[in-house]
Amino acid sequence: MTHETGRLYGLGIGPGDPELLTLKAYRILRSVPVIAYPTMENGKVLARAIVADFLRPEQIEVPMPLPFSPVRSSQPYYDIAAEKLAEHLSAGRDVAVLCEGEPFLYGSFMYLFNRLSSKFQTEVVPGISSTMASAAALGVPLTYRNDVLSIMPATLEADILRDRLAVADAAVIIKLGRHFSKVRDVLSELGLLSRSLYIERATMPNQRIVPIADIDAADVPYWALIMIPSLQTSVT
Missing domain, CATH: 3.40.1010.10 (Tetrapyrrole methylase, N-terminal domain)
Structure with a gap:
């Protein structure tokens, strides 16, 4: 047998x-x-x-x-x-x-x-990803119609992040942790800070949603991400 x-x-x-x-x-x-x-x-x-x-x-x-x-x-x-x-x-x-x-x-x-x-x-x-859970927790639609969503790790080099974010309709930057300052600098250079939303530990009891301007880079955990939703606000 x-x-x-x-x-x-x-x-x-x-x-x-x-x-x-x-x-x-x-x-x-x-x-x-x-x-x-x-x-x-x-x-x-x-x-x-x-x-x-x-x-x-x-x-x-x-x-x-x-x-x-x-x-x-x-x-x-x-x-x-x-x-x-x-x-x-x-x-x-x-x-x-x-x-x-x-x-x-x-x-x-x-x-x-x-x-x-x-x-x-x-x-x-399959499981529900933190990217989708974060959009729900933040209360923002990520994409409309023909928008392209880009998901990228914060571990990328600054110039690569800059190039990809410059052409993104909507984006999610994951694995922030010790890379937060680098990511924030890139977002500032591209004029994206006003669109960017920060959340950490989405759906957990200790979930936090904080304005990026108030974030202490030393306190950012690995389980944090920045979401840049679509510029569109409605679908016709």
């Missing part, structure tokens, strides 16, 4: 509010025997915290430490995590990897998908 392997799930769990978990993600989360999630080296575990009330005591939990460092590669850590998950999958146990927001939009699950999807049955469950 051929031994049946487990199924790997990339579970999009949304931006932070547990009520934004999809019904499908909830069903899988409750049914799988193994739950895996990234952890920071300081011990913080955001993904698990979002769904903590839905987990069952008998589920096996697999923390996956990641450096989240601009100077250290995460790839060796993903190699180790993939090996751990492969052991469970090879033993026939389904594994759900928790991923904040949307797994295939800058999601950490992508790197596990690249390592494991060719060896094990894999299913990706």
